């Protein structure tokens with residue numbers, strides 16, 4: 216068995232239910248995520264989803280009718296100012312919150328509760344403080360009752376990949392914020408989920424570390440191809456990492472813009488210095504500002520996909 | 527160094543106004559200072575008794591108490607055993623009961639709302655006043671002493687453990703739910719280990735209360751035990767025996783407390799945030 220595994224076949228290939236990249240087959244535990252769905256169907260399908268929180272005071276409508284499709288292998292960012300419902304939408308996709316309207320489909324099946332083929336990363340690394348980096352990476356394996364010893368080489372490989380070899384036996388208190396977040400990334404990948412859901416994973420880091428983490432993440436995803444939904448309020452971060460950027464805005468918030476990023480992969484930090492990158496960021500920023508002032512006007516005007524030119 | 531010669535180790539430690547830089551010095555200081563103070567008090571006590579001609583009935587000297595302990599260790603040991611065993615049994619039961627109640631309070635909202643205010647209210651009762659009732663309910667055997675001791679010792683365990691279970695990181699719980707972890711998995715792999723420092727601080731209070739509970743029980747009714755010995759000796763104005771029994775009781779208490787602290791340091795080896 217070779218490790219790291221070869222890159223995954225492109226999304227168009229017909230049978231994806233047998234996963235060759237696993238150190239061990241996950242046997243009957245995980246139903247193939249696109250079983251029963253047409254091969255061309257999106258992996259994640261968010262359809263007219265609404266979410267209203269019923270609090271003790273007035274009900275809070277966090278998301279109003281959001282629709283979004285994510286294809287297998289795609290990296291999609293949800294971008295918007297804080298409080299616009301990005302986390303709420305992500306938690307609904309993770310099965311941690313229930314929509315109050317519309318539906319969310321994963322490989323054709325409605326999401327009712329959390330699933331084991333999803334990996335999550337939050338703003339804080341949320342590591343177990345008494346466990347070593349290695350044991351924290353193996354935590355999902357214990358929870359999913361998979362053979363821990365069989366996954367140990369994979370955990371070490373992942374830690375090595377994010378530049379943490381030599382730190383396997385350190386506890387979180389001995390690691391920097393960036394290192395802890397890298398451990399969390401390894402932990403989200405250890406059980407080889409199909410989908411990664413990341414909620415502002417680098418927001419708590421300083422700007423320099425954050426840039427490093429962006430490069431590290433795109434390198435990781437070149438090796439371990441995943442479908443990623445990434446929440447951020449950083450325009451540059453979204454533009455650098457994503458295949459598509461979805462701008463959320465307005466109150467209650469909807470999807471104001473769904474824009475394809477025209478930059479080739481693999482991406483290196485230099486693309487941030489190109490004029491094209493500056494134009495894309497400008498367009499995103501203007502959409503966010505407009506959505507903030509007059510949500511309804513923007514939704515009709517800016518719902519097209521970016522095609523490489525900016526009007 | 528400006529001065530040379532006479533600065534012996536102890537002299538230097540006592541003379542230094544700021545804590546020494548290396549931890550070795552601080553450790554020595556942490557041992558020497560309390561032991562020194564205790565020694566001064568003991569010597570002062572001895573001098574006051576011998577020079578002040580205080581009769582032994584009022585206050586026997588440390589030397590005579592020590593001599594008594596050495597000469598009559600068999601009798602003292604005979605009484606120390608039931609007291610220690612009953613304290614240990616009460617402590618274990620109080621800990622188990624306390625943790626069990628904390629689990630119920632944590633996982634059942636109805637139980638929490640019904641139980642918690644009553645527990646706190648219960649705590650306001652001077653529980654010692656209830657000790658004689660336990661004799662009526664459970665007789666004069668060790669079971670009534672243990673029941674009373676559990677009754678006064680379990681409370682700090684409940685409070686500390688409940689706080690520990692509630693203290694767990696919300697993000698960690700969300701991660702566990704996202705990983706489809708069962709409540710039992712969350713409890714064993716996150717909640718319980720995270721609560722361990724709290725649980726041990728509750729247990730350390732519980733062990734001292736458990737000893738107090740057993741001694742009070744023995745004061746009221748017993749045919750053996752250090753509490754019985756103290757009451758028996760005091761009634762016959764034999765202060766020396768009484769004081770010797772108290773010293774032995776302190777040693778037993780230290781022993782039990784030390785066992786809990788040992789358990790804590792073993793748990794720390796596995797569940798500490800610092801690298802061992």
Ligand SMILES: Nc1ncnc2c1ncn2[C@@H]1O[C@H](COP(=O)(O)OP(=O)(O)O)[C@@H](O)[C@H]1O
Pocket residue numbers: 268269270275276277295296297298299300301302303304
């Ligand atoms: N559990 C909750 N209960 C009530 N209101 C909530 C809850 N979670 C989020 N909200 C509200 O929903 C809105 C969107 O929140 P969130 O999804 O966290 O936004 P974002 O992640 O974009 O910052 C905010 O107004 C927030 O106050």
Ligand SMILES: [Mg+2]
Pocket residue numbers: 298301302303414415
């Ligand atoms: Mg958020």
